Amino acid sequence: MPALQGTHMMSIQSCVSDDGQLLVISIQGRFDFSAHQEFRSAYESLQTAPSGYRIDMRETTYLDSSALGMLLLLRDHAAGHGASVAIVNCNQDVKKILAISNFEQLFKIS
């Protein structure tokens, strides 16, 4: 059997669009509490607040409830300056966890 991928690695990358309007945060591997500082500094360290946030889950393997808490922290941060948060490229597992917590009411999920 192939070895399980991505269980030991976690990394967060972020980049701002050229016009400064969109912040994309990509989460690789497991998304859990151990990411919280990195995750938070990805959006708090910006000089100017973007008008939109995109969380790219293409390479996110698993997430737990603390990750859900972190997403909500970002949402409230974004709402403070009228920005919206989209969660994109979710795999089936990730979508399922988001759906159980009714996150589709709070985020644009795709």
Next chain:
Amino acid sequence: MSDNGIITILIADDTDSDRMILESIVRKSGHKVVTVRDGLEAVEAFAELRPDLVLMDALMPRLDGLEAARRIKALAGNELVPIIFLTSLSDTESLVQCLEAGGDDFISKPYNRVILQAKIKSFIRMREMQRVVQEQRDQIARHNQQLIQEQTIAKQVFDNIAHLGAMDAPNVRYFLSPLAVFNGDVIVAAVRPSGSLMVLLGDFTGHGLPAAIGAMPLASIFYGMVHKGFSLEDILREINQKLKQILPIGVFCCATIVDMNFAKGRVQVWNGGLPDAYIFRAVSGKVDSVRSTHLPLGVLDDMNFKADCQQIEMVAGDRLYLWSDGIIESRNEVGDMFGEERLMSVFRRSVREGRQAHVFDAILRSVENYAGGERSDDLSLIELTMLAPGAALDCPREFQASTNSRQRYGGLLEWSMKLELEPSTLRLFDPLPLLLNILVEVPGLKSHSGSLYTILAELYSNALEHGLLDLPSSWKTTPEGFERYYRERSQRLEALQTGYIHFELVHRLVEQGGRLTIRVKDSGNGFEHQRNIQAADAVRDEGKPDLYSGRGIPLLQTLCHSLRFLAEGNQVEAVVQWGEDD
């Protein structure tokens, strides 16, 4: 003919003097001579002695040279026995008659010794050349026969593997050239223990043996894993990895794999490099296409391979069509391709004519007519019809859906384990990957790894954070509290000196799946789980999804079949019931 170029020559002439002159010329060249006096004797002598060359007078009593030549040629069959006519005739018509009767040349009387000898030599060379050509022809024929024999055996081996499958299921129609495996085309179909039908159409690059060679491991992995209940993703990954490992660079397999679930009225499709698959809707007559979104099998290593599928609803009577590019790339006599537009028009015509049920035949006929009445060896076509929920396909007895089939697989089937983690471990070690890696060794459980991870993570962080570290979730109501919570978590964990977290995992097989019981016990004081559960209910029922915490228990309640807190709340038992097909 003997090796030193000496041959036996039959001389037929009714004139004694001519015969003797000829005989002496030929003997002087070193050849053996047989002489006869008329055509009848010539035919008899030929039949008896099989000379290599015949010198024959055209006009002879009893049977003339022309008729004798015809009979001798008939007796010689495929063997080249040159006949040179000896003639005093010189009119064109007589000479032509000699050649038409089967003569290869003529020589006029009186004989010119030098020319006669040269002609004999020339015919010896021609005869030799003919012999070599025939020998090579026979050799090629033998090789070809051997190749066909080998292909037949290879195909038998392949068929023995492929016939484990469900190709004969009533909702499957397919067309595959008898020697398709040597064109690189392969179709395999099998029924999973859960009753869904899995089908793979593959098209290896190249032709002949190199193209066929990958079909064997592909079929054998496919059947082995489908019957054991592995998920489509697991099977794809395994085939991809195996092909990547064994095939030379540049040889790979374009493939479409389908998992047709009758109970759910749904198909999962993965298309890597084959033409669009079509879904033909029974009611509306509409055609939806399923595009290739992946690279072919055997190209990427496992890290980069993507096994995500497209999920498509289908109602009973909807049909799914898969084909290799042989259909679309069939060419007419001027070299134009059949193309997708013509293919699509076959569907439209069938709707207009109310003959939707006959699309399969219409496609084959249409491609055949287009290609000028020839059916190419390269066409592969499958039609899969969605059945009503509850439809059961027969599968070979040895693979009947039961726990028995899984029991033959050497994975973790029925087992239990206990793991107790103590402070020195808890401080530095994350046990979740370890536990998850054990769980995915259960055949069929790998496709549930996302939910399993979340369940394990929630149970573990509850035990650690609330049980051992005594952290209150109530802190997590503000961003600062959230920060504080995790800062405290790492400080208290670093300082942890006593306590334990105890995992007990028990797995049992049940019909078409399994039941995993996870018990987690910690050395903490427990917590007011009743109140927590009530709070969790409130989060769920009152639609308040925006609190930063309190989400763990509702997640567990939804993901698990049952969830019970025991004792003081420092013990929890979560039961996960899983089916092979969800």
